[in-house]
Amino acid sequence: MKVICATTAWIAVLSAGFAVILFLHVPEIHGSSRGVTAWTEAAPPPSPPAAVGTAGEAAAVKWQEPAAPPAKAITTGVRVIVIDPGHGGIDAGASTTGALEKDIALAIARKLRTILQNRLGATVLLTRDSDVALTSEARTAVANNNRADLFISLHVGYSANKAELGSSVYVIQDNFAASILPATEKTPRLFQPWYLGYRTNRESSVNAASILSKELSKSLPGWSFPVRTGPVGVLASTIMPAVLIEIGNLNNPASAQALLDDTFQSKFGATVADAIERFAPPRQESK
Amino acid sequence: MSTIPRHLKIGLILIVIAGVVSFGYFENVVGRIRSMVREPEKEATNPFVASTEPLFSSADPPLAVKLFYPPASGHSILSSEQRTIFKSSELTNRAKQLLKLIIDGPVSKELLGAIPTDAKLQEVFVSKDGVLFVDFSSAISVNHPGGMVNEQATIYSIVDSLLYNLPEIHQVKILIGGTEQETLAGHCLLLLPLEMDLSITGDEEGTHAN
Numbered sequence: 290m291k292v293i294c295a296t297t298a299w300i301a302v303l304s305a306g307f308a309v310i311l312f313l314h315v316p317e318i319h320g321s322s323r324g325v326t327a328w329t330e331a332a333p334p335p336s337p338p339a340a341v342g343t344a345g346e347a348a349a350v351k352w353q354e355p356a357a358p359p360a361k362a363i364t365t366g367v368r369v370i371v372i373d374p375g376h377g378g379i380d381a382g383a384s385t386t387g388a389l390e391k392d393i394a395l396a397i398a399r400k401l402r403t404i405l406q407n408r409l410g411a412t413v414l415l416t417r418d419s420d421v422a423l424t425s426e427a428r429t430a431v432a433n434n435n436r437a438d439l440f441i442s443l444h445v446g447y448s449a450n451k452a453e454l455g456s457s458v459y460v461i462q463d464n465f466a467a468s469i470l471p472a473t474e475k476t477p478r479l480f481q482p483w484y485l486g487y488r489t490n491r492e493s494s495v496n497a498a499s500i501l502s503k504e505l506s507k508s509l510p511g512w513s514f515p516v517r518t519g520p521v522g523v524l525a526s527t528i529m530p531a532v533l534i535e536i537g538n539l540n541n542p543a544s545a546q547a548l549l550d551d552t553f554q555s556k557f558g559a560t561v562a563d564a565i566e567r568f569a570p571p572r573q574e575s576k
Numbered sequence: 577m578s579t580i581p582r583h584l585k586i587g588l589i590l591i592v593i594a595g596v597v598s599f600g601y602f603e604n605v606v607g608r609i610r611s612m613v614r615e616p617e618k619e620a621t622n623p624f625v626a627s628t629e630p631l632f633s634s635a636d637p638p639l640a641v642k643l644f645y646p647p648a649s650g651h652s653i654l655s656s657e658q659r660t661i662f663k664s665s666e667l668t669n670r671a672k673q674l675l676k677l678i679i680d681g682p683v684s685k686e687l688l689g690a691i692p693t694d695a696k697l698q699e700v701f702v703s704k705d706g707v708l709f710v711d712f713s714s715a716i717s718v719n720h721p722g723g724m725v726n727e728q729a730t731i732y733s734i735v736d737s738l739l740y741n742l743p744e745i746h747q748v749k750i751l752i753g754g755t756e757q758e759t760l761a762g763h764c765l766l767l768l769p770l771e772m773d774l775s776i777t778g779d780e781e782g783t784h785a786n
Contacts (some may be wrong), residue, residue: 383722447723
């Protein structure tokens with residue numbers, strides 16, 4: 290009887306220990322935020338802004354405290370860069386066997402962030418750093434609210450033409466939303482449509498796109514990056530130079546392979562860094 | 577009952593507590609796994625019933641039109657081909673004839689279809705100020721393969737084909753499933769009416785066909 294009692298007591302002590310460990314390490318049991326990172330989708334922030342609909346959007350729209358000041362001296366006039374990995378969450382974007390646009394865009398964006406931070410010493414923010422869905426306006430708000438000097442939206446292409454390797458650098462159409470407020474209209478208006486935010490820097494956007502197009506076409510043999518225009522939702526309300534880069538064609542096996550390749554992604558990132566240095570040379574610091 | 581030793585009672589209490597906490601944890605884990613393994617979303621049953629009224633009469637004369645489709649090769653986003661519709665008196669009927677040809681796809685082997693399979697035209701409306709509202713079933717978005725260039729080709733195949741051939745209208749607004757959508761495949765903003773853009777066709781010689 291004594292042996293049974295002792296064994297039961299030990300089992301009880303071990304079970305209690307297990308329960309305590311569970312209690313301390315599983316945040317959902319006791320409400321703590323510790324260890325939530327692996328489950329960000331399951332843990333919505335407490336108070337999403339009224340302008341957006343989902344927890345993921347709320348997380349992204351929030352003004353982000355810039356990371357610790359870069360150790361490296363800033364080598365470009367662009368101090369804050371916002372990179373927008375396209376799609377996310379239930380919106381996978383284009384896809385091919387074993388690869389989704391949202392995942393490739395995020396992988397390239399993370400690589401680009403590291404390269405730009407190390408090479409340019411700039412503060413680089415991502416509109417999303419996990420698999421969440423965002424509206425175009427929520428993405429734009431990250432750039433506007435953080436006073437970004439440059440906004441780059443990253444996407445992966447898909448063409449029904451399998452042979453096509455083409456990529457593109459997009460800027461918004463010069464007459465986008467002109468029916469709301471013609472560019473020639475001189476009469477001041479009390480309220481300006483927010484979709485016209487792009488007008489403040491469209492010329493610089495075209496310049497940035499042109500430099501990116503030349504640098505990427507030169508650096509990646511066989512790939513072309515023509516500058517195109519379109520009613521790009523994520524660029525409409527940006528108040529800084531803003532471009533969308535669409536890379537490759539997921540319907541082309543060679544292109545899809547390259548997009549998943551670490552070396553290709555690094556080369557792409559290094560080329561974008563070169564282009565940004567050409568686009569915005571170092572500022573002359575005032576004394 | 578009083579014969580049960582004290583340490584055994586404590587042990588039993590602790591086992592019960594541990595059991596309850598562990599059960600809660602595993603319920604949580606099972607719930608998450610269930611939420612991750614979602615059933616594929618089914619498209620809601622659309623009560624829309626297509627009109628069976630003819631889009632033209634036998635007395636209507638033929639009308640040559642230029643339609644825009646993505647090319648099978650080359651770098652331009654759209655290329656054109658000549659087709660024929662009937663010049664019905666109703667603007668919306670002419671628009672529906674044009675859209676049927678866009679949905680059915682090109683005749684030329686050098687061009688590709690612009691609209692995803694299974695996408696259907698639900699209805700066409702026109703406003704007094706010349707904006708044509710074109711309502712597609714949600715398959716145009718759900719079945720779209722994606723890509724900015726590809727999405728632009730789909731949208732402007734519709735917009736350019738309508739605005740080039742229907743001089744009475746000057747803007748096209750695309751609806752999906754009867755409602756406004758932010759984008760069709762995550763890139764091009766559909767919240768505002770769109771104007772003709774022939775710069776993407778390599779075919780900029782005119783504004784309207786007639």
